[in-house]
Amino acid sequence: MIGDGALSVDPIVVGVVLAMAVVTYATKTGGLWLLNRIEASERLEAALSVLPGAIVIAVLGPELAAGGPAEWGAGVLVVAVMWRTESILLALCTGVVSVVALRAVV
Amino acid sequence: MENETETNASDGNATGDATEISGSTDGAEPVTFGWRGVRAGLLTCVPIAFGVAGYGVAFGVLANQVGLSVAEAALMSALVVAGASQIVAVELWADPIPIAAIVVTTFAINLRYSLMGAALQPWFKRLSASKAYGSLFFMADENWALTMRDxxxxxxxxAFLLGSGIAIWTFWVASTVVGALAGETIGDxxxxxxxxVLAAVFLALAAELWEGRSSLAPWMASLGTAVIAAEALPGRWYILLGGLAAAVVEVIRHDR
Structure with missing residues (x-):
C-alpha cells in the first residue's frame, strides 16, 4: 500500500487531521484560557496547588496496576534513584534498563 | 543563577526590561522567555524524546496498516501532537472514515491537557498570550512533566515547555515517518x-512532588478515582477524574 504513493494526500484525510488538530489544541489551551479569565479565589488556588501531583498519580495508578512484578520492581528503583540523586536522567535509565532485565527473569 | 536577562526581540516591553511582568500583585520574580529556556528544555527532553519516538514508530506502523500514506501520517503527527489520541484515531479508522467518532474521541482523550495547562497557569499567566498559547501547541505528557519540575x-x-516540546515534536514526527515507511518489520x-519511559518519568516526578503528609489525602483520592475510572470508563477520562477528585479533597480540607 505504501508503494503506490507515500506522498499521496487525500483531502478528506487532511480535513479529519485538521479537525483533530483543532480540538486537541483547544484542550491544550482551554485550561489556561479559562483560568486567565476568572478571578482565582483562595479555594481555587488550593485546588490548583494539588493538581500537578494528582495528575501524575492519576496517570501512574492505572498504568502500574496494569503492570506486573517487573514494572513494580523497576518503579521502586526509579523512586529510590530519584530520592538519592535527584537526577531524572539517571532515574529514567535505571527504570528502562531494570524493566527490561526484570521482564527477562520474572 | 539567573545572572543574565533574557531578551526577545519580538516583544516590545514598556518598562524597557526585556523580561515580562504581568499585572499581578504578588511581587514574585518575572518569568523569562528566551533561548536559554528553549535550550534547557530541549537538552533535558532529548533522552525522553527517544522514548516518545518508540511510540511514534508504533503509530506510524498502525497508520500504515489502516491505509494512511506516509505524508498523511506525518501530517497528523505534526499537527495533532498527542500520541494516545492519534493511536486510538487510527484504530477507529475505516472506510468511509467515521469522522465524528474520531474527532469526539480525540477531544475526550485529550481533555486531560486542559488540567495540565491549568497547572502551568501560575507561571504562564506572566507570559504574553502568543508565547503562552504558542508553547502549549507543543505540550505533551512528558514535556509537561519536565516543565512542572523545572x-x-x-x-x-x-520557554522550557517550548524547548522540550520541540524535542518531542521533532522525534515524534521523524519516528512516525520511520514507522510508516518500515511497516510491520519493526518489533514491539x-x-x-x-x-x-512515561511511567519512569512520572514516577521520578512523583518522588519530587511529594510534600509529606499534606500530599497524602489528595494523592489517595486521585489514585483511587483513577484506578476505578480506568476500569469503568473508556479512553483517558481517568486522568481528568483523578485530578478533579484530588482538587475537591483539597478544597474541602481548605474550607475546614
Missing part, C-alpha cells in the same frame, strides 16, 4: 523497555 525547582524559564516497543 518551574517547581525555582527556575522561571517560560516493549522489547526495548520504551513502554516504561
Amino acid at each position: 518551574f517547581r525547582a525555582g527556575n522561571r524559564r517560560g 516497543p516493549a522489547e526495548y523497555g520504551v513502554d516504561f
Whole structure:
C-alpha cells in the first residue's frame, strides 16, 4: 500500500487531521484560557496547588496496576534513584534498563 | 543563577526590561522567555524524546496498516501532537472514515491537557498570550512533566515547555515517518523497555512532588478515582477524574 504513493494526500484525510488538530489544541489551551479569565479565589488556588501531583498519580495508578512484578520492581528503583540523586536522567535509565532485565527473569 | 536577562526581540516591553511582568500583585520574580529556556528544555527532553519516538514508530506502523500514506501520517503527527489520541484515531479508522467518532474521541482523550495547562497557569499567566498559547501547541505528557519540575525547582524559564516540546515534536514526527515507511518489520516497543519511559518519568516526578503528609489525602483520592475510572470508563477520562477528585479533597480540607 505504501508503494503506490507515500506522498499521496487525500483531502478528506487532511480535513479529519485538521479537525483533530483543532480540538486537541483547544484542550491544550482551554485550561489556561479559562483560568486567565476568572478571578482565582483562595479555594481555587488550593485546588490548583494539588493538581500537578494528582495528575501524575492519576496517570501512574492505572498504568502500574496494569503492570506486573517487573514494572513494580523497576518503579521502586526509579523512586529510590530519584530520592538519592535527584537526577531524572539517571532515574529514567535505571527504570528502562531494570524493566527490561526484570521482564527477562520474572 | 539567573545572572543574565533574557531578551526577545519580538516583544516590545514598556518598562524597557526585556523580561515580562504581568499585572499581578504578588511581587514574585518575572518569568523569562528566551533561548536559554528553549535550550534547557530541549537538552533535558532529548533522552525522553527517544522514548516518545518508540511510540511514534508504533503509530506510524498502525497508520500504515489502516491505509494512511506516509505524508498523511506525518501530517497528523505534526499537527495533532498527542500520541494516545492519534493511536486510538487510527484504530477507529475505516472506510468511509467515521469522522465524528474520531474527532469526539480525540477531544475526550485529550481533555486531560486542559488540567495540565491549568497547572502551568501560575507561571504562564506572566507570559504574553502568543508565547503562552504558542508553547502549549507543543505540550505533551512528558514535556509537561519536565516543565512542572523545572518551574517547581525555582527556575522561571517560560520557554522550557517550548524547548522540550520541540524535542518531542521533532522525534515524534521523524519516528512516525520511520514507522510508516518500515511497516510491520519493526518489533514491539516493549522489547526495548520504551513502554516504561512515561511511567519512569512520572514516577521520578512523583518522588519530587511529594510534600509529606499534606500530599497524602489528595494523592489517595486521585489514585483511587483513577484506578476505578480506568476500569469503568473508556479512553483517558481517568486522568481528568483523578485530578478533579484530588482538587475537591483539597478544597474541602481548605474550607475546614
